[in-house]
Amino acid sequence: MPRWGMVIDLDRCIGCGACVVACQAENNVPINTEDVYHQRRAIEWIRLERYWDGEYPDIKARYIPVPCMHCQNAPCEPVCPVYATYHTSEGINMQVYNRCIGTRYCSVNCQWHVRFFNFWEPKWPDSLKNQLNPNVTVRSRGVMEKCTFCIQRIVKAEHQAKLEGRDLRADEFTTACAQACPTDAIVFGDLDNPNSRVAQLVNSAVNERGYRLLEDLGTEPSVYYLKKVDLEAPVEEHSSHQG
Amino acid sequence: MRRREFLKLAATSATGAVLFTGCGSIGNGNPPSEFKIESPVWNPNDLRYGRDAWFATAAPPSIGGYGIIVRVFEGRAKKVEGNPDFPINLGRSCAKAQALVQELYHPDRVGAPLRLAGQRGSGQYQAIGWDEALGQVAGLIQQAPGSTLLVTEPLNGALGAIVEQFVRATGIQHASLEPDERVVLREAMRRAFGVESFPTLDLANARFLVSFSADFLHTWISPVQFARAYGAFRQGRPDVRGTYYHVGPRLSGTAANADRWLPIRPGAEGLVALSMAQVMLEEGLVEEANAEPFFKALGLTPEQLAADFAPERVADATGLSAEQIRELARAFAEQRPSVAIAGTSAAASTNGLFNLVAVFALNYLVGSVGSEGGLILNPASPLPDELPANRSGDAYRRWVELARQIAGGQITTVLVHRANPVYSLPPASGFQDALRSAGSVVSFSSFLDETTMLADLVLPDHTLLEQWGLVVPDPGPGYQVVAVQQPVVNPFVDSRAFGDVLIQLAAQLGKPLPWPSQEEAVRALADTLRGLGRGNVAADHPRAYFVTMQAQGGWWDERARAGEASPQAATAPANPEFSGEPGQFPFYLLPFPSDALGYGEFSHLPWLQGLPEPVSTNVWGTWLEVNPRTARDIGVETGDVVRVVTPQGSAELPVYVNPAAMPDVLSVPMGQGHTAFGRYAEGRGVNPLELVAPQVERETGALAWAATRCRLELTGRRMRIARLEGQVPAFQLEEFPIIQVTRPRT
Numbered sequence: 001m002p003r004w005g006m007v008i009d010l011d012r013c014i015g016c017g018a019c020v021v022a023c024q025a026e027n028n029v030p031i032n033t034e035d036v037y038h039q040r041r042a043i044e045w046i047r048l049e050r051y052w053d054g055e056y057p058d059i060k061a062r063y064i065p066v067p068c069m070h071c072q073n074a075p076c077e078p079v080c081p082v083y084a085t086y087h088t089s090e091g092i093n094m095q096v097y098n099r100c101i102g103t104r105y106c107s108v109n110c111q112w113h114v115r116f117f118n119f120w121e122p123k124w125p126d127s128l129k130n131q132l133n134p135n136v137t138v139r140s141r142g143v144m145e146k147c148t149f150c151i152q153r154i155v156k157a158e159h160q161a162k163l164e165g166r167d168l169r170a171d172e173f174t175t176a177c178a179q180a181c182p183t184d185a186i187v188f189g190d191l192d193n194p195n196s197r198v199a200q201l202v203n204s205a206v207n208e209r210g211y212r213l214l215e216d217l218g219t220e221p222s223v224y225y226l227k228k229v230d231l232e233a234p235v236e237e238h239s240s241h242q243g
Numbered sequence: 244m245r246r247r248e249f250l251k252l253a254a255t256s257a258t259g260a261v262l263f264t265g266c267g268s269i270g271n272g273n274p275p276s277e278f279k280i281e282s283p284v285w286n287p288n289d290l291r292y293g294r295d296a297w298f299a300t301a302a303p304p305s306i307g308g309y310g311i312i313v314r315v316f317e318g319r320a321k322k323v324e325g326n327p328d329f330p331i332n333l334g335r336s337c338a339k340a341q342a343l344v345q346e347l348y349h350p351d352r353v354g355a356p357l358r359l360a361g362q363r364g365s366g367q368y369q370a371i372g373w374d375e376a377l378g379q380v381a382g383l384i385q386q387a388p389g390s391t392l393l394v395t396e397p398l399n400g401a402l403g404a405i406v407e408q409f410v411r412a413t414g415i416q417h418a419s420l421e422p423d424e425r426v427v428l429r430e431a432m433r434r435a436f437g438v439e440s441f442p443t444l445d446l447a448n449a450r451f452l453v454s455f456s457a458d459f460l461h462t463w464i465s466p467v468q469f470a471r472a473y474g475a476f477r478q479g480r481p482d483v484r485g486t487y488y489h490v491g492p493r494l495s496g497t498a499a500n501a502d503r504w505l506p507i508r509p510g511a512e513g514l515v516a517l518s519m520a521q522v523m524l525e526e527g528l529v530e531e532a533n534a535e536p537f538f539k540a541l542g543l544t545p546e547q548l549a550a551d552f553a554p555e556r557v558a559d560a561t562g563l564s565a566e567q568i569r570e571l572a573r574a575f576a577e578q579r580p581s582v583a584i585a586g587t588s589a590a591a592s593t594n595g596l597f598n599l600v601a602v603f604a605l606n607y608l609v610g611s612v613g614s615e616g617g618l619i620l621n622p623a624s625p626l627p628d629e630l631p632a633n634r635s636g637d638a639y640r641r642w643v644e645l646a647r648q649i650a651g652g653q654i655t656t657v658l659v660h661r662a663n664p665v666y667s668l669p670p671a672s673g674f675q676d677a678l679r680s681a682g683s684v685v686s687f688s689s690f691l692d693e694t695t696m697l698a699d700l701v702l703p704d705h706t707l708l709e710q711w712g713l714v715v716p717d718p719g720p721g722y723q724v725v726a727v728q729q730p731v732v733n734p735f736v737d738s739r740a741f742g743d744v745l746i747q748l749a750a751q752l753g754k755p756l757p758w759p760s761q762e763e764a765v766r767a768l769a770d771t772l773r774g775l776g777r778g779n780v781a782a783d784h785p786r787a788y789f790v791t792m793q794a795q796g797g798w799w800d801e802r803a804r805a806g807e808a809s810p811q812a813a814t815a816p817a818n819p820e821f822s823g824e825p826g827q828f829p830f831y832l833l834p835f836p837s838d839a840l841g842y843g844e845f846s847h848l849p850w851l852q853g854l855p856e857p858v859s860t861n862v863w864g865t866w867l868e869v870n871p872r873t874a875r876d877i878g879v880e881t882g883d884v885v886r887v888v889t890p891q892g893s894a895e896l897p898v899y900v901n902p903a904a905m906p907d908v909l910s911v912p913m914g915q916g917h918t919a920f921g922r923y924a925e926g927r928g929v930n931p932l933e934l935v936a937p938q939v940e941r942e943t944g945a946l947a948w949a950a951t952r953c954r955l956e957l958t959g960r961r962m963r964i965a966r967l968e969g970q971v972p973a974f975q976l977e978e979f980p981i982i983q984v985t986r987p988r989t
Contacts, residue, residue, distance in 0.1 A: 010982060011484075012474040014460045014500050015857035017839065021338040021850045025322050032853035034863040034927070037965035042853070047967065050499075050860055051975050051982050052902050056870060057506055059903045061499035061858050062982045066973075113971035125350035127735075130319045179324055182335040182467045183474030211983050229477070229484060230984040231502050 002168060003091040003222070004149050005191035006178070007201045008065055010228040011209070012185035015063035019046050022180035023067075026150060028136045030122035043116040045147040046177050062228055065186065067177065068093060068114040068147035069213060069221035076106035076115060084144070091191075091222055092149050102142040111214055115146045149188065150175040170195035191222065201226070292317060299326050299796035301714045301726035302340045303707055304399045304633060305421070305844065307331065307465035308716035310796040311340055313708060313731040320344050320708050320732050325467070326796045330720045332467045338839060340467075342848040346706045347735055349847060351921035352689050353703035354736040363679065364697055366919070373739065376702050380744075381751040383656045383683050384413055391415040391656040392645065394664060397425075397633040400725070401713040401765045404629055405742040405756065406660075412754040416654070418645060420662040421636030422842050423945035424590035425464070429635045430943050431590075431599035432620075435540045436612065436808035440621040440632055441465070441718035442603075444582055446472035448616035449485055451578035453571065455512040455602045456491035457586030460500065461857075462836040464586070465718050473500075484987050486578060488571060490515055492588065492831070493868075493910050494903035496838045496857040505571065506905050509831050509949050510592035510819025511561040512585050513601035517541070517552040517816060518561070519572035520601075520608055525549065528576035529608045536612075540604040542813025551816075560818070562905075580616025581609050588833060591949040594817035595940040601816070612808050619721040620805040625775060625798075630725065630768055632715040639672065639937070640944030646673040655682035660704065660741050665693040666843055666917065666930065669946065671891060671937035687741050690847060692920040703738040705730070710740045711762040713769060723803040725772065727765070727792050772798050814942070822936030823890045823952030832889055832953040833910045834931035840914030846924035847917075856912060859899050860967040865928030868901040868910040877955060882964060886956040887911075891936045894929045897962050909953060 023029065023046050032042040046067040053060045070093045077085050077093065084099035085106045095115075107115040121141040124132070132138065135152035139145045157173040170193050178186040189196035194203075201207060202224050209227040296315045301308055310329025314322040323341050327334035356376035361367030384391050397419045398406055410417045432438050441464050446452065459469045476485035489501035492509045507515060520537060523529045524545065538545065554565035561568070575581050585602035592598060603618070611617030624632040637645075642664065648654045650673065657678060668674045678684055678697050686698035689706050704710075712728030742761030749756045758764035766789055772778065773788045778800040782788040792798055821831070836842050839851040846852065852863050859866065867887060869879065879885060881900045886893050887909070896911065904910060915928025931948075938950040975981050 009478055011477050014470055014473060015496055016461055016466070016470060017338045017854045017857065018336060018341065021341040021854055022336070024850055025341050025344065031849045032862070033849070034965045037853075037862055037967070037970070038963055040970045042967060042970050044967075047970075048855065048857060048860075049973055049981070050857060050968070053975075053982075056872075056903055056905075057504075059494070059504075061494060061903060062984075063499070063857060064982050113973065127348045127350045127352075128345065130348045130735075131321060131344045133321055134316055176322075179334070180336050180341060182325075182332070182337060182470035183477075184335075184471070185474065209985055213981060214979055216979060225983070226478075227983045227985040229987050231486070231987060233984040233986045 001089060002190035003192045004070070004154065005091070005189070005198050005202070005222040005224065006067070006149070006175075007187045007198050007224045007226065009185045009226040010062070010064060011226060012183040013063050013065060014183055015048055015050065016182060017048055018180040018182055019065055019177035019186060020044055020048060022176040025131070026133055026136070026176035027148070028132050028138050031124065041119055043145065045114070045116070064225070065177070066112060066114060066213070067223060069112055069219070069223045070149060072220035072222065073218060075109040075111070075219060079105040079109050081105070090154070092151065094148065094151070095144055095146050097137055097139050097143050097145070100143045102144065104144065106144060111217060115144055118143050118145060171197055298729060298731040299793065300708065300728045300731055301712070301796070302343070304714055304717065305396065305841070306337065306339050307467055308399070308714040308726055309465070309467055310726055311336060312796070315731050318732060320347055329726065329796050330724055330799050331465070331716055332471060335467050335471045337467045338851060338854055339841070339845055342845065342850045343707055345848045345850055346689070347708045347732070349690070349921060351691070351847070352736055353691060353701055353738070356703065357701040359699045363699065366691065366696055368701065373737075376700055377744065377747055377751065379700055380658070380685050380702065381748050383685065384415060384748065385752060387655055388414045389416075390654050391658065392649070392654045393417045394657065394659045394662050395419050396661050397421050397636045398631050399633050399717070400630055400715050401711070401761070401768050402742050403631040403634070404768060405745055405758070405761065405764055407631065408756045409745045409749055412749055412756060413752060418637045418641065419634065420642070420664055420667060422836070423639055423940070423948070424587060424595065426636050426638045426945045427590040427595045427940055427943050428464070428586060428599060431596055431603060434812045434814055435600045435603045435810055436620055437811045438620045438805060438808065439623060443619045443621060443718045443721050444469060444472060444584065445616050445619050445721070446485065446582075447475035447479055449476060449580050449582050450483060450616065451575060451581035452476065452485060452487045453575055453581070453583045454487070454489050454491070454497070455516065455583070455585035455598065456589035457584045458495045458497045458836065459584060459586065460497040461495070461838045462587070462841060465716070468718070468720065486574070488574065490571070492833055492905055492908050493835060494858060495835060499858055505563055505567060508560065508562040509588060509833055509908065510594055510598065512589040513594060513598035513816065514552070514557050515561050515563065515568060516583070516601040516605050517548065518554050518557045518568045519575060520605060521548050521552045522554060522569050522572035523576045523608055526573070528573065530610070533608050533610050536607040536810050537604045540600055540607070540810035540813065542815050575605070576609060579609055580611055580614065582606060582611050582617050584618070588835065588949040590940075591947050592819040593938055593941050593947045593950050594819045595945065595947060596942045597814050597817045600814040604810070613805065620808050621717070621719045621721060622723055622803055622805040624715045625723045625725065625800065625803065626768070626771055629771055630713060630715060633717040638944040639668070639939055639946035642668050642674055643672050646677040649677035649681050656685070657681050657683070658685045658687070659694050659698070660687040663692045663694045663844070665697060667932070669932040669935055669937060687744065689738060690921055693918055696919045702744055703736065704741045705734055705738050708732060709734045709738070711765040713765050721804060722799065722801050724797060724799040726797040727769070729793055769798070777803070817941060819950060820938070821950050821952050822938050825952065828889065828952035828954045829907065830953050830955070831908045832887065832931070832934060832951045833908050834913050834935065834948050835910055837912040837914035843914045843917065843930070846914050847921040849923045852923050855967040858903070859901060861899060861964055862967065863927060863965045865896055865912060865915040865931070866899040866964055867896040868904045869898050870904040870906045871900050871902055873906050874898060874900045877957070879957065882961050884958045884960040884962055886958055887934060887953050888956060889934045889936060889951050889953040891951065892934055894934055895958060896929055897964050899964060
């Protein structure tokens with residue numbers, strides 16, 4: 001049984017946003033209009049955060065792509081009264097849209113703010129509906145949605161492997177964000193398969209750059225980050241406060 | 244009625260409905276039913292229900308012309324990915340390529356040929372048939388071919404060949420429009436290295452990179468190609484991590500990735516480069532033998548360099564300290580292979596050509612021209628005559644002249660394909676006013692953009708995913724590459740490929756072109772490649788050859804590389820000049836190409852409008868970036884609306900306090916301020932080109948859009964800027980840092 005996970009190398013990430021648009025294209029994420037941004041209800045299953053460090057002229061802007069962490073002890077899961085938020089056997093934190101009744105408890109309990117509520121019916125002009133991915137449900141009003149690690153791609157690959165009577169090969173498919181990423185900063189795969197690139201990146205002793213976001217909360221995220229390399233970083237340094 | 248016939252009928256009627264709604268709107272409502280059962284798509288013959296089909300094609304030349312593959316499901320394009328086999332991007336892609344499907348299915352596409360039905364500029368059009376439209380255009384050309392001007396994007400590949408043949412056969416005039424700094428870069432490449440194409444970088448093997456204002460990871464010439472190499476540059480080698488310094492007046496989305504950012508005065512890039520050279524030579528950090536081509540490119544003697552460009556002499560003019568310049572020079576000389584590039588605002592100064600030549604010539608000094616880990620020059624197109632790579636666009640100076648000719652009646656008919664001169668040229672060029680008064684204007688655009696709004700006839704073009712083409716990516720990966728474009732879906736509306744239209748027009752004018760259609764031109768030119776007898780495609784039969792090319796997305800020959808480079812002409816040092824007295828206009832106005840919207844050619848796509856600009860995280864609008872201290876001194880904060888006044892004009896913009904802005908530089912993103920171009924582009928923000936004075940680069944005549952000064956006036960009003968920052972409470976806490984940093988391993 002695979003255990004899906006992701007590694008994001010902050011030293012490779014250039015903040016281009018290819019992952020953000022690729023995810024929207026793959027997963028039928030509603031268009032984030034200007035109004036949606038004003039309401040602070042933009043839906044980006046993976047988003048690019050930017051943090052400032054320092055002051056002019058010694059200032060740095062740093063990027064971090066943030067998808068759902070797919071925590072193994074996910075705080076969003078136990079609070080769902082209808083089991084719409086649950087954990088799959090393959091380690092994915094999943095949302096069952098047609099169970100969801102929109103209590104938004106899960107969203108309140110998520111420290112990473114990667115769960116998004118559909119306050120309105122998503123709208124596309126008729127012609128743009130031609131682009132929608134037939135493998136992904138369009139979420140309706142009143143439903144919580146989030147990154148699924150491109151579950152439709154996982155299911156398709158697993159189905160194909162089953163048809164061919166074989167096990168999944170290491171890295172035989174990837175998520176939309178990882179596939180688009182021009183610098184190869186995002187790597188997705190099976191953490192339990194020693195031949196997969198994620199497992200190698202996570203396990204390799206060479207890579208002392210690994211960490212997880214808000215790891216101290218003890219939720220065991222499945223998304224690993226590799227630290228940004230900075231020539232001037234103090235030996236054990238954290239960059240300073242700024243939102 | 245059989246199912247297939249029913250679908251056919253449904254398809255026809257759906258297309259018919261488009262015809263009758265006039266301005267080509269395909270559907271504005273959001274009917275409660277999610278999907279129509281009948282498909283508005285004319286399904287291809289080889290359709291297999293329930294199965295994905297992937298087609299290889301190529302991204303637009305303006306974003307690098309790299310290979311993409313498109314997922315097509317039941318006749319509809321669903322998703323764009325990078326072509327994993329294509330040498331430029333090896334499976335990688337960018338946000339703009341991802342959004343191509345939104346262009347294909349855009350609700351405001353022009354659905355059929357249109358004829359003006361009211362005042363010019365009113366946007367009132369009436370749908371007409373293709374025969375009538377073609378007949379009218381043929382008539383216009385026939386009347387006065389010598390007084391007809393065709394405006395396109397730079398010629399490229401098969402479409403370029405068709406346009407060139409058409410221009411030759413009919414005797415009309417032709418001009419091509421591209422961002423002016425590319426015109427300057429082409430001239431710099433010609434002078435410094437004697438090549439006609441853009442360069443690439445062997446970043447995967449480089450140890451040190453210095454970029455002078457070039458936004459090479461987001462907007463500069465071929466971002467995906469450079470980004471892929473950049474990943475390897477940073478973390479692709481077990482023992483080396485490349486170091487990147489950025490020198491320029493703005494911490495751009497690209498510069499934010501630099502290990503060190505050295506803020507300098509706008510236009511001082513070349514001065515810094517010469518000073519670096521002086522340090523390297525003085526301290527004996529570079530071999531004397533490498534100095535000769537450097538001096539030749541700049542027409543300088545070693546004595547002049549030593550006398551005029553020592554760091555202490557130029558420090559004030561650049562905004563850096565002498566020590567900073569020395570450190571930069573030492574890092575560049577010692578951490579080899581090192582490479583230096585310049586672009587974006589460095590080229591958009593009055594001394595843009597000097598800036599570029601001075602920086603690119605640094606590569607001679609460290610032996611990085613055409614060597615591993617250095618600046619890799621690209622060879623010419625494999626078929627330079629039949630299949631042009633991007634031929635240089637025309638400089639701003641020529642557009643002013645053309646505007647004068649249109650206004651003066653020497654040019655009576657203007658045909659425009661894809662380019663949008665009314666938006667892309669500043670009003671000071673006079674082009675917009677000239678076009679208003681032109682005898683006839685015909686547009687071949689897929690959208691009612693600003694230029695098309697002034698057209699009497701609109702003959703809608705296919706979008707990229709609907710047409711045939713051969714593209715010569717510029718820059719290539721260091722060797723010859725040709726990408727194949729093929730229609731991945733049938734045309735979504737009643738549009739026609741521009742090449743087909745030209746071929747038909749030529750036939751009507753009695754001057755037939757060598758090919759019966761754009762597709763045939765592509766096939767014939769691809770077959771000429773077969774005649775070369777080299778490259779990665781091996782097949783004897785023309786059909787097999789072309790199918791192989793289609794299946795893998797193109798043709799390339801890794802052995803066909805550029806020859807030795809040497810400087811062809813000298814470019815003398817020059818200082819930047821700015822419009823506006825510093826006393827009256829204390830700030831530099833620095834427009835910058837938007838990461839997602841480019842120069843405004845992608846503003847009609849909602850995914851890109853909604854994609855946050857990486858540094859400010861702003862979306863859907865225009866803003867003015869102000870340094871925090873400057874903002875405090877003036878008494879403004881983020882969201883305050885100020886009036887930006889330049890010698891050319893004024894505009895009201897909301898302030899965004901950018902902690903990394905230079906105190907005397909005010910930056911404004913390009914891309915907004917459209918008055919037409921569909922519902923997602925129209926009526927938001929400001930086009931900064933309306934503010935820039937018509938300063939030109941002194942040697943090429945290109946528009947120097949970074950050469951204007953400005954002042955601020957308070958309006959007392961406020962507005963909300965739509966942006967990502969603040970959507971979620973996310974803070975870098977001391978005890979739980981979100982972005983952790985570490986020192987490089989030694």
